[in-house]
Amino acid sequence: MRALAAQFSNYLCRRKVGVNLRSRNFSSYNSKDELTIEEEAERKVGWLLKTIFFVTAGVAGYHFFPYMGENLMQQSVSLLRVKDPLFKRMGASRLARFAVDDERRKKIVEMGGAQELLNMLSTAKDDRTRKEALHALDALSQSDEALASLHHAGAISVIRSAPNSLEDAEVEGFKLSLMKRFQDLRYDVPS
Numbered sequence: 406m407r408a409l410a411a412q413f414s415n416y417l418c419r420r421k422v423g424v425n426l427r428s429r430n431f432s433s434y435n436s437k438d439e440l441t442i443e444e445e446a447e448r449k450v451g452w453l454l455k456t457i458f459f460v461t462a463g464v465a466g467y468h469f470f471p472y473m474g475e476n477l478m479q480q481s482v483s484l485l486r487v488k489d490p491l492f493k494r495m496g497a498s499r500l501a502r503f504a505v506d507d508e509r510r511k512k513i514v515e516m517g518g519a520q521e522l523l524n525m526l527s528t529a530k531d532d533r534t535r536k537e538a539l540h541a542l543d544a545l546s547q548s549d550e551a552l553a554s555l556h557h558a559g560a561i562s563v564i565r566s567a568p569n570s571l572e573d574a575e576v577e578g579f580k581l582s583l584m585k586r587f588q589d590l591r592y593d594v595p596s
Contacts, residue, residue: 478503478513485521490534493525497537504544510551519545519555523563532570539567539579546586556592 481503484496500518504510513519522545526538542560545551564583570576 475512478509478518479516482513482516482518482521485518485525490529490531493529494534494537497522497525497534497541501537501541501544504541504547504551507548507550510545510548513545514551514554519551519560520558523555523558523560526567527563529567532573532576535567535570536573536576536579539564539576539583543579543582543586546583549590552586552590552592556587561587561592 477499481496481499484492484499487493487496500513500522504513519542522538522541526535526542529535529538542555542564546555560583564580567576567580569580
């Protein structure tokens with residue numbers, strides 16, 4: 406039985422080798438065409454993998470990073486309520502960056518950001534915290550509606566009562582900018 410299996414195996418191996426040799430000898434297919442096809446296949450697979458990667462990254466970004474727009478503004482306003490000055494500064498810094506147009510400034514005011522910034526400014530114990538609060542208030546004040554709500558919240562007295570910084574001249578610059586903005590819109594600014 407073993408001898409028969411060995412002969413059959415021998416026959417198959419010889420036949421395969423013989424067929425491969427003959428087909429290569431009479432084929433019009435050469436190795437350059439084979440390389441070109443392989444390169445094209447690799448290129449297509451590369452683009453397919455890149456596409457899969459970017460789609461996966463987009464989907465993951467959409468599901469795992471829902472901190473865009475309004476949600477991030479709300480989180481930034483929430484950071485202003487924390488007791489730690491570092492988090493307050495981070496929240497104020499974010500709000501200053503978000504306040505780029507009237508619609509966003511209005512949204513920040515509606516979320517309570519203006520009042521929280523004023524609370525932050527009135528309770529700030531260091532210059533860096535005061536500076537970030539004033540910077541965010543200055544960014545919000547570029548909108549007339551936001552400035553009106555700041556005025557109604559008592560911003561003028563809070564800004565005036567904020568101590569001047571001996572180390573950072575920007576604090577004084579933000580204070581002067583805010584007070585000038587109130588004067589430009591003819592709000593009561595006591596001298």
